[in-house]
Amino acid sequence: MKWSLWLSQEGVVRGIHVTLLGVLAAWVTACVYCGYEALQNRSSSSTSIASAKETQSRISEARNAIKQARAKSEPDAPKGLAGIGAFQGVLQAIAAKWGCTVTEFQASSLQMGYVTRFDKTTPSTDWVQFDAQATIRGPAPNVLSALFELSDSSVPHEYNTVEIKRVASAAGGQGTVAAALQLRIVAPPGGERQ
Amino acid sequence: MIQGNMFGRVESKKTINVEANLLAERLAGRQRIIRRAQQKLALIGLASLGAALTVPGLADLRSGTAAVAIRERAAVQKLAAQMRDIKAAHEASVPKLAERAMAQRLRAQAKAYLGQLTFVLNTVPPSVAVSSVKSEVMGGAATLTCQAEAESFEAMREFVGKASGGPRVESAVLVSSRKSDQLASGGVSFDYVKKVVVKP
Numbered sequence: 001m002k003w004s005l006w007l008s009q010e011g012v013v014r015g016i017h018v019t020l021l022g023v024l025a026a027w028v029t030a031c032v033y034c035g036y037e038a039l040q041n042r043s044s045s046s047t048s049i050a051s052a053k054e055t056q057s058r059i060s061e062a063r064n065a066i067k068q069a070r071a072k073s074e075p076d077a078p079k080g081l082a083g084i085g086a087f088q089g090v091l092q093a094i095a096a097k098w099g100c101t102v103t104e105f106q107a108s109s110l111q112m113g114y115v116t117r118f119d120k121t122t123p124s125t126d127w128v129q130f131d132a133q134a135t136i137r138g139p140a141p142n143v144l145s146a147l148f149e150l151s152d153s154s155v156p157h158e159y160n161t162v163e164i165k166r167v168a169s170a171a172g173g174q175g176t177v178a179a180a181l182q183l184r185i186v187a188p189p190g191g192e193r194q
Numbered sequence: 195m196i197q198g199n200m201f202g203r204v205e206s207k208k209t210i211n212v213e214a215n216l217l218a219e220r221l222a223g224r225q226r227i228i229r230r231a232q233q234k235l236a237l238i239g240l241a242s243l244g245a246a247l248t249v250p251g252l253a254d255l256r257s258g259t260a261a262v263a264i265r266e267r268a269a270v271q272k273l274a275a276q277m278r279d280i281k282a283a284h285e286a287s288v289p290k291l292a293e294r295a296m297a298q299r300l301r302a303q304a305k306a307y308l309g310q311l312t313f314v315l316n317t318v319p320p321s322v323a324v325s326s327v328k329s330e331v332m333g334g335a336a337t338l339t340c341q342a343e344a345e346s347f348e349a350m351r352e353f354v355g356k357a358s359g360g361p362r363v364e365s366a367v368l369v370s371s372r373k374s375d376q377l378a379s380g381g382v383s384f385d386y387v388k389k390v391v392v393k394p
Contacts, residue, residue, distance in 0.1 A: 042262075062277070066283050117334075151301055163326060
């Protein structure tokens with residue numbers, strides 16, 4: 001009876017109404033806050049995961065690059081003018097190995113920026129080139145073998161022209177030829193003057 | 195005694211108890227207020243129950259995702275620190291790798307070029323003697339000019355047919371031919387030009 005009397009008061013009803021609104025507001029606010037925070041955290045996690053994957057892949061690439069750079073698979077190309085001396089040495093050695101003779105070798109010490117003839121556009125690089133010409137004389141198959149081995153050498157070069165002329169015939173059909181090479185010795189910048 | 199009025203109707207004995215009516219109305223009004231209050235109390239109860247059921251779950255979700263976010267951020271920072279550690283070594287390796295790539299490219303194109311030259315020389319039959327072969331590279335294409343003597347017209351045709359094959363041929367032309375008895379009577383002297391792509 002007392003409860004009914006208390007409940008029937010307008011002030012109490014208003015209080016109950018305000019309490020209801022407060023409870024509803026608190027509920028909604030808690031839901032919105034927690035939901036928003038959860039979404040924010042998920043978004044942040046996704047960004048972090050993507051960033052971690054990217055960084056991981058860059059680390060792998062960098063490690064591979066370092067590994068490859070440290071590998072002693074091939075000697076470094078001689079730098080600057082050192083390339084001329086190195087090329088001449090390699091040419092003489094290879095020619096001798098194949099029983100051929102280098103009858104002529106000339107190179108210009110004038111250093112120019114590398115421009116390829118093997119494409120219409122030169123890749124962007126700071127490498128330099130030196131004009132050179134050489135003649136190798138010997139049996140035709142040996143001269144060609146020497147040229148192929150020269151291509152594999154540690155001194156990069158690029159051909160302008162190769163002219164192979166028969167200079168003497170042999171009974172077996174294997175004549176002596178002279179291969180006149182006009183080429184450019186290509187080298188990374190730097191190095192010391194010879 | 196009959197009580198009546200001038201219309202002959204019996205006068206009603208009903209009376210209105212004003213005090214009792216006011217009390218009933220008041221009681222009904224109070225009941226309405228109590229019902230409304232009870233409904234609101236019930237709603238408060240439902241809302242509290244709903245909040246008790248949903249808010250802890252959402253709070254757990256929030257704290258769980260926050261923990262994951264912190265863990266992922268820590269992992270990113272750890273990886274960034276690793277990246278910083280190897281950055282100097284990586285930067286030092288980049289020019290070296292570029293240098294090797296360049297050297298490899300030059301080697302590959304020199305081999306491709308010599309391969310084209312060798313292809314032509316390998317197609318020379320015994321009845322043909324090549325006096326000179328000149329090959330010039332320009333703009334990614336190599337022009338091979340061949341001067342040769344053949345024992346017969348057929349031998350020349352055979353050489354030209356074989357030499358004109360091979361990979362990446364742009365054109366192959368027998369530029370000139372004239373009678374020459376240098377190798378055999380009825381022989382031919384000829385110039386042959388082949389253009390091939392040597393672009394890597």
